[in-house]
Amino acid sequence: MSERVPVLRIGQVLLVSIQTDLDDQAVMLLQDDLSAAVVASGAHGVVIDITAVEIVDSFVGRMLATIAAISRLLDARTVVVGMRPAVAITLVELGLSLGGVKTALTLDKGLRMLERARAVPFDQDRSGTGAAPQSGIPDTAAGL
DSSP: OOOOOOEEEETTEEEEEOOSOOOHHHHHHHHHHHHHHHHHHTOSEEEEEOTTOOOOOHHHHHHHHHHHHHHHHTTOEEEEEOOOHHHHHHHHHTTOOOTTOEEESSHHHHHHHHHHHHTSOGGGOTTSSSSOOOSSSOTTTTTO
16 A cells, blocks of 8 residues: 655645655545645645655646646645656656646745735636736746
8 A cells, every 4th residue: 555645734835745756546645635634724725845756657747737726626726846857857748738737946935936826816816727927937937
């Protein structure tokens, strides 16, 4: 059986730090655990730290997008932080855009992104991704 990934609460944000490459069962458990934690805590944001992830396949990539979509439906925005260049390249090569998933280079930047986005209600969010509208420059490129 796969190990469960811990879901930690920091104020109104849930933090998931993935420390190993996940198999399909672990990803499904994470999806269930995280959605239950969002409901139980009333969190407004979710940060998924994938700094330690070296390999990602199409299933894991799709599940990141699914987790973000579920969180949005439960009134929480999601930011994936710490993506390695090799993981980003693999996702692009697999044709996965991770629509609806905001990214930031570091945990600190991801937390700040969620704090800024909290001031903008979902119904006023023109990006459709659950994050505050920006200047048209992608968040990671803007140096957030």
